[in-house]
Amino acid sequence: MRLHRLDITAFGPFGGAQRVDFDELSAAGLFLLHGPTGAGKTSVLDAVCYALYGAVPGARQSGQGLGLRSDHAAPETRTEIRLELSVAGRRLEVTRQPPWERPKKRGTGTTTEKAQSWLREYDSAAGSWKDLSRSHQEIGEEITQLLGMSREQFCQVVLLPQGDFARFLRADAEARGKLLGRLFDTRRFAEVEKRLAERRRAAEAEVRAGDTALLAHAHRMHQAAGPTAEEPLPDLAPGDPGLAESVLAWAAVARSTARETLAVAHCARQAAESAQAAAGRALDDVREVDRLQRRFAEAQERAARLERRADAHRDARTRMERARKAEAVAPALDLRDAAEAEHRRAVAEEARARAALPETFAGAGAAGLAAAARKAAEELGGLGSARRAERRLGELGAERASLDRQERADEDVLQDAESWLADWEETRAGVEARIDTAQEAAARAEQLAVQREPAFKRLAAARLRDELARDTETAHARSLAAREHATRTHAHWLDLKEQRLRGIAAELAARLVDGESCAVCGATEHPAPARKAVGHVDRETEERALAAHRSAEEERAEAERRLGVVREALAAASAEGGDTPVSQLAEQAQELDRLHAEARTVASGLHAAREAREQAEREHERRLAARQEAARRVAARASHRDSLDREKASLEGELEQARGAAGSVTERATQLERQVALLTEAADGVRAAEDVARRLKDADARLADAAFRAGFETPRAAAAALLDAAAHRDLQRQLDEWQSEESSVRAVLAEADTAAAARRPAVDLRAAERAAESAARRLRDTASARDAAARRCEELDALSARAAGEGRRLAPLRDEYDRVARLAGLAAGTSADNERKMRLEAYVLAARLEQVAAAATVRLQRMSSGRYTLVHSDDRAGRGRSGLGLHVVDAWTGRERDTATLSGGETFFASLALALGLADVVTDEAGGVRLDTLFIDEGFGSLDDQTLDEVLDVLDSLRERDRSVGIVSHVGDLRRRVHAQLEVVKGRTGSVVRQRGARE
Template sequence: MRLHRLDITAFGPFGGTQSVDFDELSTAGLFLLHGPTGAGKTSVLDAVCYALYGAVPGARQSGQGLTLRSDHAAPATRTEITLELTVAGRRLEVTRQPPWARPKKRGTGTTTEKAQSWLREYEASAATWKDLSRSHQEIGEEITQLLGMSREQFCQVVLLPQGDFARFLRADAEARGKLLGRLFDTHRFAEVEKRLAERRRATEAEVREGDAALLADAHRMQQAAGDIVEVSPPDLAPGEPGLADAVLTWAAVARSTARERLTLAHTARTAAESAQAATDRVLDDVREVARLQRRFTEARERAARLAERADAHREAQTRMERARKAETVAPALDLRDTAESEHRSAATDEARARLALPDSYAGAGAPGLAAAARKAAEELGGLESARRAERRLGELTRERASLDRQEREDEDVRQDAESWLATWEATRAELQARIESAQEATTRAEQLAERRDPAQARLRAARQRDQFARDTDAAHARALAAREHATDARVHWLDLKEQRLQGIAAELAAGLVDGEPCAVCGSSAHPAPARKDAGHVDREAEERALAAYQSADEQATEDERRLGVVREALAAASAEAGDTPTAQLAEQAEELELRYAEARAAGSGLHAARERFAQAGLEHERRVAAQQEIALRSAARVSHRDRNDRERASLEEELAQARGAADSVAARAAQLERQAALLTEAAEAVRVAEDTAQRLKDADARLSDAAFRAGFDTPQAAAAALLDDTAHRDLQRRLDAWQLEDSAVRAVLAEADTAAAAERPAADLAAAERAAESAARRLRETASAQDEAARRCTELDRLSTRAGTSVRRLAPLREEFDRVARLAGLAAGTSAENERKMRLESYVLAARLEQVAAAATVRLQRMSSGRYTLVHSDDRAGRGRSGLGLHVVDAWTGRERDTATLSGGETFFASLALALGLADVVTDEAGGVRLDTLFIDEGFGSLDDQTLDEVLDVLDSLRERDRSVGIVSHVADLRRRVHAQLEVVKGRTGSVVRQRGVQD
């Protein structure tokens, strides 16, 4: 990387635009960047870093109150940095503009502009610049990729901060590790350590989990085995070695013991089964003898009871025989009862029918009554035509009443319509006038609404105008006071600063120490140091004045911004409200509001008036249509009424002949219908009574003949012998039960086995059952013991199999855990095999540090005239870890000592050599990116003349690798030794740069 040109505008202490031509400075190989303290030497380096990475170095970026924009810049001048450089064979131009607050183009105050960036590349073939990107992120990624290093690495490698490397020389291993880790990006090795530790914990947790499951299976096997195993399971914790073998050994002992118990239980069960079979056979024999003995005894008792009921059985048989004979007479008895019941019912009906007839028919027979009924029916048939005429006359009467009612209703409607239509013209005119009035009011309200809203807006703007006018006066007074205060503070600060610059010699002299070099001239002799006078201004007073000025200036800027905001608001309100007084605008707005409300209230009835007019028109049409309909209906009713009157007269004459003495044809027809029905009913009742009397006589004759043939003296005797269904079934059931019981008793008493068992002694069933129960209980106990032993064996086999599976599954996991734990211990530096307790990241950094020490020694020996050599040390420091030790070997004494023992000047050139060596190693680490421009910041004031010459020779030798080195220092002697210079001069209006090349 080689820098060509740097343009700085409104950045840091530079109020205007300053340009630096690095090509001219680099021709000498070594150039000096100098200037008084606070002039902005470091700001040049900050500008380079900001152009590349969009941020200043971290140490300066963290300063309190640091801003990129220059306080000396004009308000309209934007902060901008442009850097032209060559990197990786490409010539690029980077432009950065940080965010800034610019004055508004209209009105007062400021507005914030966003940050902007540009990246261009020079095309030599076309001799033009080509735009590459305007994205902050893309430009940052492109620069980082081309340089091959981050901003922190760039600040350590290109902008060599001597103070940091001096601290690096004196730091402990932990601090060195942090710096080297940032530069060489070794966090991936730390991630490896972390990953190994996490993997070790994960595999350890899995192993412990598997061991816990294995122990759980061991406890389950112990519960399944019970007390058959005298040895307890292994008392080991998860993760302890030998746990799997101990569990499997104990499981094998438990399984063998369980199988022995199962064999013993099987033998005991076989013996119990044989004993139970023998007792069951004996019990079956005893039960059979007891059953036969009970059967014989019960049969003897049943035979005795049958003998006691023999007489009753013979009587029941006799009664059953008479009932069976009477059953042959039962049909004749049923027929006679039916005939008698029918005859009584027919006689009752005949008497009731004769009572309903006139006395003239009291002795008439069935034929006479039937003839009279036919005559009445014939007369009734002749009245059918008169009945239809009577119904038609009723209909005509109802029609005439309906016509009269319709006529009255139509007359009422006609009169109401005529009365309403008489006022129609006046009503229509009134409604039309209302509509026109409401329409005019609505139009007037719309016109007033168009005037009302602008009036209200002007009134609001006028009120805001008045308020903003008052606020503007107050803000203007505050801004004037704040600006005057800021001006006074600035004048006071500049006066104090001028006084301090005039007395700076006394302030520097106060820090001189006999024997130590002067920070300005470098001499260790101080013959006549300046003295402070009574009115001397120190640094603290100047800083307080500067802080007071900055605070006052910020407050004045804020007050001016607020004044601009208020003025903009006042201008906007004045433009809208005009010059009319607010009171007059309020009166105009109020008058418009009142007139608008009146017009809107008057026009609100327009819709209702239109609806009423439309309803009135519909009502007028309905009334006219009603009059026309009434006229048509009246004409139709006159014709209908005439036809109705003619038909009624004809029907009344016909009905007068048909009614006779009755009130109506219907009454006469009802009399004839009732008379015909009574005569017909009476004739039928007389006929039925005669028939039933004859059937009763025939039934009596057949009953007497059937009773005689069945052997009964009278029909009454046969009827008494009959049994109903219930009595017959009950008697037959008793006879059948007696017969069945007699047969069963005879069969039991005839059995040979039963008789033989009865002759034997009484069977002892209770003793046999006790013996069988005892044998069965023994069998259940032995079977339960065998089942328990079998379940124990099965469960132990299952758990042993699962434990064996778990052991086989855990075997590779245990091997992985041992391997990972060993690697994690080695990487973390906690393993006994890691003798120096060196972490993996420290090991990698130690290799880098060894390279850095070797590269630094080449220059350190030349700077120290071959006296000092930097060496890397792996020794442990106290209880800490080893790997990042750094010692210096003194050739004069031949001893190795800590770098913290070097003096001030020795520390400077040692740290410079270390910085240059680190730059070479980081450059190689970054992929061999060539760094053609380096900057070294301060520290040369601590060197004597001889050492300074040696250091400059070393820096000058860098030109052999076509490098240019910029020295940042205010040591006066360097201005004489280094001809190419870039001077930063500070002033009240900001700093400027002056460049002098080799030719100058």
């Protein structure tokens, strides 16, 4: 993979559009990415990662979406990242636009635009770009497949973070395992461990469940055996070996004991059955004799009761005979009662109807009342035309009132229209004057707007000019102070270096060993080695002074750069703002702004004035039309009023004759209708009363005749002898019960066996029952014991069969559990067979770490001049697990030690070598995708000049494989050593990039 071009717009600290030409930077093979803290060096790398994967690296992932947008960007500028690269022989262009908030095109406020992505490929045959996809998901899958790396692997391999690998060197085995697991994707091996552990737990659960079920069967067998169980259950728990054999052996003994108990219970039951049968026969004989004796005694008692009730029986029979005779008179009695009730109702109705009539009709008969009703009805029929005339007279009054209301309304309309039209000319002139004033103010506002914007720009430039003048003085003072500080630190470093050179012999003498040759003269004897003098300067002191000098140089360069930036900005602001004081420019701008606001306020009334003119014209037309329409209605209304007056006079004469003494025709008609109804009702009531009186007289004659023929002296005596239905049924029931009881008693007393039993002595029934109950109780007890023994045998047989089946089922499960448990313990590193306690995933990662250590050693030996070698170790660290140990071999001492003991500078080039080696291994693991562009982040400041040269030589050797390496660093010495540079400069309006090729 090789990067060609990166375009950044409104991303991170970059407010505008910036372009990075990686082809130019990569021409030298090695280029430097530098700039002050917070300028945006890391944002360049974030943009590369975001273009490829749609997300930024590591802890900066929280800045997705709207958080990626630059705070310095203009509101209408869209955030965009465009990266052009070559991978797998294809030239691609990826464009990403994260979501952003832009101003609404209409109205106020903002709206959120969705994220967008494009992927294009260059067609060399056609010489143009062709679109491949605009889907975020498809682009991500395509890039991941081409690179063969996830985002985490890309950030670890292409954007080499030295701090992470320094921590990797000092980390324990667990932390190293997490990092290597993410890079080499060994989740499948961890998943194998997990699956084996799950299978072990599942198999163990099945075995325990089977043992639990087997023990449950055993406990049920123990409960079923009851008191016959001579031995207790085996004291075993689920999972214990030999559980099934012990349970089955105990079950066999329990079944044998239960069968012996069943045979004894069967014999006892047979003996109890014979005794119970004999006792039952004796009890039946005693019960039969006792029943017959009690039956005879009860029959004698019933005969005595019948004798005592003989007189009452004769009276009831006589009463029943008289009731049957009276039933012949009942229809005549019912007819006479109905006629009497009807007669009372007719007389009451006649009295009520006569009470409602005037006194003149008090003694009138039915014929007179009917004649009066007909006369009143004829008078009522002649009032029909008078009623219609009365209704029409009411309608005429309503129409006349309506005409009066309309006349008053039209008079109001005419008066209102005349009043408004009189002021029309004055109203129109006022509206036209408003329109002219607003148009003049609009023209004046446009002229002031042209003058206002330049005035405010000059005012802003003048304010910036004054502010930058103060910043220039401050920056100049800081530059002088930084220059003086750099001079002092440089002199201090040179003094210390000179002192160290004078005392270098003492440092060399400290390394001399008797019998070993001297590095200077080669002698093996050292009779008088040099001693360190007081105030001796060692290498560490000199390096601190050198580091302080370099830091001071960087501060001086930064101060001078800032001074130049401020001076350039001051010149630009002075050119735009001129020399006019800020206060004078502010007064001019404020006056223009005030005049412009006043003109706009007046001009804003133009639309309202035009609408007022249109509304006044419409109102004028409406008033004219209303006045004409009202005058037409007034003329038409006079003739209508005259015709209504003539019709009213005619109707009033006709009604005066029709209503007579009543207040109105309707009142007179109501009186006649009531009179007709009352007379008709009274005539009907008189005729009905006369009719009912005749029928009552006939009913009395028929009743007297019927009572005489039935044998009663008077109708009242016949009515007293009648019985209602309930009394008749009760009396008949008494007679029937007497007859039935008498027949039953005679039949019992005539039975021969009952009379014979009565002559025998009384029997002892309770004694016979107690003997039978005792025999039955013995039979029940023996039967229950036999049934319990039989059920116990059946339950023991069934439970034993189930237990045997459970034991056969558990045998292969237990074998499977033993095999899976051994395999899971071996993979998890907990088995005794796994001597190093190494997990399966750690074993795979250990092989990867061994490859990484071998690849890193190639570069580490060159950077350390052959001194250090990285080796992988399987030894256990303390009580932890083994497999991910990493040691360094020091060729000067021949000893192997932990990487955590390396110094700061040693840790840097060891971590750099490890990062480059890891990049090679991960690249091969990802399918051999060639990585032609790498970035290395910080850490170079901890190296001395010689080590820095060696590290740069190693990085420069990557060009031999046609690779380009970008170094991200603050070290000032690298700017002199690396000619191809990409500088990130920060400012008030955002950061910008400055690019310099290797030949500049």
